[in-house]
Amino acid sequence: MRLSFPLTFSLLFLVSLTAGLETVYQKIYTEISGIVPCFRLTNATSQIGCSATPRNVSGRVWFIDTQSSLDYLISSYHYYKPYIVVLEPELFTSSNVLQLYNSDVVNGIIIRYIQENATIPSDILNFSPAKPCPNNGFGSSQCRNWNNGTSLNFVNFDKFAIFAITSNESYNSLYECYRDNNLPLNGAPFYENNRADYPLCTAELMADMQSVGSTPECFQRGRIWTNLGTAPCDPLGDMNVWGTLFELRQEQNVIMIATKLDSSAFFPYLAYGANNEMAGIVTLLTIAKLLGDMKRNGSLINTTDSIMFTFFQGESYDYIGSSRMVYDMINNEFPYSYDSSKQQPPRFGLPKIKAFIELSQVGIQTERETTSPVYYLHHNDQQSLVSALQNGADQYNVSFQSSSSSLPLPPASAQMFLRENQSVPVVIVTDFDQQYNNKFFGSRYDILDNLIGPDGILDSSHPLVLQLANLAGSIARAALTLSGPNPLTASLPEPDTELIVQLLHCFLQNSDCDFFKGLFSSNVEDVLLPKPMYRYVTVNTVTNTETYVAYQLLSNFTGESIPYTGCGSNCTTPDNIETYYLLNQSNCACTKAYTHMHTATSPAFIDGNYSSDYYSTWAESRWTSTAMRIYIVNSYFVEMWILIAGILLTGILTAVSFQCYRKAKNIFAISASSLNGKTIHPVN
Amino acid sequence: MTVLTAFAYGIYTFGPPVALFFVTVARHPHEIITMILGAFFWLLALLFASLVWIIVIPLKDTPAFTLPISVILQEVFRWLYFKLLKKADHLLEIVSEDKSDLRKHKIAYVGGLGFGLIAGIVMFANVLSVASGPGTVRSNQYFVTVSAFSTQVMIILHICWGVIFFAGLESKNWLYIFAVPISHMFISCLSLLINLANTPAYFLSFGYFLCVVFVALAFFAAGARPKTLVDFFKR
Numbered sequence: 001m002r003l004s005f006p007l008t009f010s011l012l013f014l015v016s017l018t019a020g021l022e023t024v025y026q027k028i029y030t031e032i033s034g035i036v037p038c039f040r041l042t043n044a045t046s047q048i049g050c051s052a053t054p055r056n057v058s059g060r061v062w063f064i065d066t067q068s069s070l071d072y073l074i075s076s077y078h079y080y081k082p083y084i085v086v087l088e089p090e091l092f093t094s095s096n097v098l099q100l101y102n103s104d105v106v107n108g109i110i111i112r113y114i115q116e117n118a119t120i121p122s123d124i125l126n127f128s129p130a131k132p133c134p135n136n137g138f139g140s141s142q143c144r145n146w147n148n149g150t151s152l153n154f155v156n157f158d159k160f161a162i163f164a165i166t167s168n169e170s171y172n173s174l175y176e177c178y179r180d181n182n183l184p185l186n187g188a189p190f191y192e193n194n195r196a197d198y199p200l201c202t203a204e205l206m207a208d209m210q211s212v213g214s215t216p217e218c219f220q221r222g223r224i225w226t227n228l229g230t231a232p233c234d235p236l237g238d239m240n241v242w243g244t245l246f247e248l249r250q251e252q253n254v255i256m257i258a259t260k261l262d263s264s265a266f267f268p269y270l271a272y273g274a275n276n277e278m279a280g281i282v283t284l285l286t287i288a289k290l291l292g293d294m295k296r297n298g299s300l301i302n303t304t305d306s307i308m309f310t311f312f313q314g315e316s317y318d319y320i321g322s323s324r325m326v327y328d329m330i331n332n333e334f335p336y337s338y339d340s341s342k343q344q345p346p347r348f349g350l351p352k353i354k355a356f357i358e359l360s361q362v363g364i365q366t367e368r369e370t371t372s373p374v375y376y377l378h379h380n381d382q383q384s385l386v387s388a389l390q391n392g393a394d395q396y397n398v399s400f401q402s403s404s405s406s407l408p409l410p411p412a413s414a415q416m417f418l419r420e421n422q423s424v425p426v427v428i429v430t431d432f433d434q435q436y437n438n439k440f441f442g443s444r445y446d447i448l449d450n451l452i453g454p455d456g457i458l459d460s461s462h463p464l465v466l467q468l469a470n471l472a473g474s475i476a477r478a479a480l481t482l483s484g485p486n487p488l489t490a491s492l493p494e495p496d497t498e499l500i501v502q503l504l505h506c507f508l509q510n511s512d513c514d515f516f517k518g519l520f521s522s523n524v525e526d527v528l529l530p531k532p533m534y535r536y537v538t539v540n541t542v543t544n545t546e547t548y549v550a551y552q553l554l555s556n557f558t559g560e561s562i563p564y565t566g567c568g569s570n571c572t573t574p575d576n577i578e579t580y581y582l583l584n585q586s587n588c589a590c591t592k593a594y595t596h597m598h599t600a601t602s603p604a605f606i607d608g609n610y611s612s613d614y615y616s617t618w619a620e621s622r623w624t625s626t627a628m629r630i631y632i633v634n635s636y637f638v639e640m641w642i643l644i645a646g647i648l649l650t651g652i653l654t655a656v657s658f659q660c661y662r663k664a665k666n667i668f669a670i671s672a673s674s675l676n677g678k679t680i681h682p683v684n
Numbered sequence: 685m686t687v688l689t690a691f692a693y694g695i696y697t698f699g700p701p702v703a704l705f706f707v708t709v710a711r712h713p714h715e716i717i718t719m720i721l722g723a724f725f726w727l728l729a730l731l732f733a734s735l736v737w738i739i740v741i742p743l744k745d746t747p748a749f750t751l752p753i754s755v756i757l758q759e760v761f762r763w764l765y766f767k768l769l770k771k772a773d774h775l776l777e778i779v780s781e782d783k784s785d786l787r788k789h790k791i792a793y794v795g796g797l798g799f800g801l802i803a804g805i806v807m808f809a810n811v812l813s814v815a816s817g818p819g820t821v822r823s824n825q826y827f828v829t830v831s832a833f834s835t836q837v838m839i840i841l842h843i844c845w846g847v848i849f850f851a852g853l854e855s856k857n858w859l860y861i862f863a864v865p866i867s868h869m870f871i872s873c874l875s876l877l878i879n880l881a882n883t884p885a886y887f888l889s890f891g892y893f894l895c896v897v898f899v900a901l902a903f904f905a906a907g908a909r910p911k912t913l914v915d916f917f918k919r
Contacts, residue, residue, distance in 0.1 A: 024810060024811055024814045024821070025814055027821045027822065027823065027827065028814060028819040028820060028821050028822065029819050030822075058818065199820060202818070202819070204818070631818065631819025631820070631822070632819060632820055632822055633818060633819060633820055634820045636688075636689075638826075638829060639688065639689045639692050639693075640692070642692045642693055642696050642829065642832070643688070643691070643692030643695060643696070645696055646692060646693075646694075646695035646696030646697075646699050647695060647699070649696065649699060649700055650695060650699030650700055650702075650703050653699075653700045653703050653704065654703040654706075654707060657703065657704050657707045657708060658707050659916055660916065661707055661708050663915050663916055663918070664786060665784075665786065666912060666915035666918075667903075667908050667912050667913060667915055667916055668786055668789065668903075668906050668907035668908050668912070669907060669908075669909070669912040669915075670907035670908075670909065670912070
């Protein structure tokens with residue numbers, strides 16, 4: 001209403017040109033919603049991702065669906081440059097993107113990616129924009145090319161924008177704008193050198209990144225520009241989640257079973273990471289449920305050493321979570337720094353770790369539909385650990401093999417522990433031996449499709465589900481054996497395949513499922529969305545939904561109900577106790593679990609060593625907005641004529657009015673003649 | 685569309701009236717005051733029209749209602765403006781060096797220029813601001829062009845209406861007095877119809893035709909005759 005008021009009167013004559021009272025702005029511009037941006041991240045030495053700063057980038061919209069038309073656009077079709085290129089997904093390859101970026105005719109790229117019911121297009125066989133050796137330079141062992149990756153995620157796109165459109169409606173309105181305006185006459189293909197007519201459809205992409213250069217530069221700016229010390233970037237980080245089955249005691253050693261919570265992709269908000277590490281998370285939660293069930297039904301009273309379930313956050317960005325946990329352990333501040341006023345679990349360090357079992361990519365077997373899967377154990381000469389796992393697999397249809405012994409350890413959180421203490425017994429459980437099985441590592445196509453196959457139906461009889469169930473059972477048995485006290489004789493209960501189906505469905509298909517909704521006591525409409533849950537670590541100022549979900553699930557699976565009367569607010573953790581948490585459930589039950597969150601911010605940000613090459617320094621740039629609008633532009637032909645006409649008209653009128661003014665007494669003689677005493681009016 | 689575009693349309697629309705201002709008005713301070721006063725009266729008309737627009741809530745989105753109200757109010761305020769100038773006539777006569785009857789026509793012309801300029805600015809300014817780019821109107825690529833042309837027509841007509849209306853009131857010439865509001869209402873309401881036909885070209889042709897007629901009428905009302913116009917071509 002505020003806008004339409006001046007409009008009504010200023011356009012008194014013009015409103016009628018088109019129906020309805022839109023503002024002139026709306027007549028010109030269409031805002032495109034449902035976009036996911038590529039944005040800027042910085043580390044100790046460089047910046048990656050996209051930034052359109054200092055200006056928005058714009059260009060004529062051009063849809064490209066074949067390789068030859070893409071080459072033609074770049075090499076010869078320069079009539080309407082610059083362009084914003086809308087690529088078919090299979091053309092969004094590393095070489096094409098770099099070619100478009102380096103050509104001086106393209107200002108931005110748009111690709112289509114519909115999150116709901118996403119599938120991998122059948123003509124995309126592999127796409128991994130991650131590094132050949134993920135987290136290169138931060139491990140304890142030397143790197144090798146585990147992944148057939150192109151490192152596209154780590155390219156710096158300056159004055160260039162790349163957006164994914166995630167809504168069909170937006171994509172269609174963009175296409176219609178192109179089809180109605182930019183196609184050459186008679187629909188002839190532009191790549192045969194057919195010219196299009198003005199007006200032309202144009203898109204403007206806004207991705208205004210405030211950070212520049214590197215993380216040290218960003219924080220330097222924060223010091224110089226504002227007295228408050230707010231830098232134009234925020235460190236990546238979140239919370240690690242960990243928990244033990246029983247209360248941790250001072251004398252106990254620890255058997256850690258770990259995986260990572262976060263994932264990565266070219267568009268970080270499209271990082272679903274089905275095999276990086278969703279399969280691992282699901283397996284770990286299944287283990288927790290299995291052992292938790294035994295605890296609750298009384299068949300497991302206690303263990304000599306403690307089994308600790310650990311979810312690391314931010315691992316995709318140079319091991320943020322695990323490096324912080326190790327840092328705190330070394331400084332004797334894990335799990336909490338000492339506070340005499342609180343009841344705390346005992347602090348422990350690296351020597352207490354009796355075994356470190358990490359699940360790292362466990363979802364894709366080379367023979368995809370196999371019912372007797374092989375998992376590879378990458379370890380630092382831990383034969384006893386390997387045989388414990390192999391014995392654990394006895395009961396299940398799964399086998400463990402030591403990986404090729406000449407290879408270094410693959411990139412994994414365990415590297416952070418080994419880096420400080422080579423004697424930590426580490427075994428990394430993977431589905432690959434020498435090279436990742438995951439063809440879509442670090443991309444937006446690492447989705448459920450990638451795990452169950454294009455025709456797969458997710459139910460409890462799917463080979464994947466059985467593989468993960470058997471893997472979970474084997475590791476659970478091995479963990480029990482390792483934790484003691486007695487050699488395990490009894491069989492374990494069957495792992496819950498329905499739980500695996502439910503978890504995969506909620507994480508990878510529809511996070512707005514009843515299972516997840518039950519974990520939240522309050523309204524979660526904008527937290528859980530009816531699409532896969534993205535797993536980008538994000539900046540450290542907010543706790544991710546995924547972290548909270550993992551925390552709640554682990555608490556439910558490992559905890560037990562305690563006597564609780566009434567549905568009041570009594571079921572909460574007392575302020576001075578950090579040993580266990582009491583969960584306020586919506587169904588009015590109270591659960592006691594030994595589950596904790598642990599800060600997952602890189603140690604580099606604790607002492608402000610932003611140029612560290614030892615700890616992760618990734619930070620995300622702040623930005624004001626990422627948006628997109630489309631409009632049509634005209635040729636200057638009409639405007640040039642208007643300008644010429646305007647100048648001519650003004651010139652002529654100046655001359656005419658000057659002469660009229662000079663000769664007024666003669667021209668308007670009848671009025672002027674009243675000077676002579678006669679009052680003669682022109683008409684009357 | 686760029687800044688150049690906005691400049692082109694700005695020159696086209698406001699170049700002529702600004703040229704008239706500099707040639708005929710700018711050198712006479714009291715005429716500048718008269719012109720600003722005319723612009724002020726037009727704005728008062730707009731203010732009252734907007735009050736009507738605010739009060740009559742159900743018809744807010746109906747230009748067919750607000751448009752005639754606005755035209756009537758503009759004509760009422762043109763009449764009030766005449767009344768005010770009439771009261772101040774002897775004062776204006778003192779400050780003016782011109783004591784002939786031509787002086788009254790000139791005052792009318794200056795007032796009309798004030799009405800026209802302010803109407804043009806209010807009509808076209810926000811179109812001009814978005815015309816600086818980068819997009820152009822989707823549904824009608826000549827939207828800004830048509831806006832510029834119509835605005836120019838209205839500015840020219842306002843100048844002529846000022847001269848004719850004042851001459852009519854001065855000499856009790858009912859033809860002049862009624863020609864102004866009727867033609868104003870007519871051209872305004874005609875603009876509502878191009879919505880249906882979507883033929884701005886007809887509207888603009890008619891608008892410029894009306895301009896020619898009213899320029900001629902204004903010259904005639906101010907005392908020009910075919911035989912006196914010959915003097916225009918003398919040195």
